[in-house]
Amino acid sequence: MMLRRMGLAALAAVSLASATPGVAHAMPSPLDALVSSAAQRLQVADPVAAVKWITHGDIEDPVRVQQVLDAVATTAGTRGIDADYVRRIFTDQIQATEAVEYRRFAEWKLDPAAAPSSAPDLSSSRSRIDALNTTIVDELAAQWDLLHSPACVPALREAADNAATAYGLDPDYRDALAFATHSYCG
16 A cells, blocks of 8 residues: 555656656647648758759749748638738748758858758659648638737747757757747737
8 A cells, every 4th residue: 555655656746747847848839730830841941952952043932932922822811811911921931941041052062062962852842831831821820819819929939949849950940930930929
C-alpha cells in the first residue's frame, strides 16, 4: 500500500511538472496550425532558392507574386474574410520568403562549395506553396475572432515558439517567421 502511494505521488509530480509551461513541453496555442503552415511555407524557400541559384533566376518574381496575391484574395472572399487583410498577410509571407532566399544566395556566394548542384522541380515547390496558401487562408478564417482580439498577441507568440521548436528553426528562420506573421493580430 505504501509503495502504491509513493508511485501515485511520483506520477502526480511528473504530471504536474509536465503541465507546467516551459518545464517539459510547449503549451498548445489555438494559432498553432496557422503558424505551423506559415513556417512550412517558409521552409519551401530553400528548394526554391536552389532552383533559382542553379538556373540563375531572379529571387523576386512579381508575376508569380501577383498570381499568389490574387488567388489568396479570391479564396478569402469565398471564406467570408477581408481580402485586403489576407493580401497584407501574404505580402509579409512572400517578403519573408524572399529574405530567406537572399540569405541562401549570400551564403552560397561566399561559400560556393555549399551551393546546391541539384534542386527539385520548381512546379513541385509551387504546388506545395499553393496548398499551404489555402491552408493558411482557411486557418485565418477559422481563427478570425482570435486574430482580431487582445488575446492574439500572446497566442501568436506561443504558436511561433511552438513552430520554431517543432521545425527546429534556426535564428534566421525564426526572424523570417516573426516577419511573416507580424500582421496577423489585426
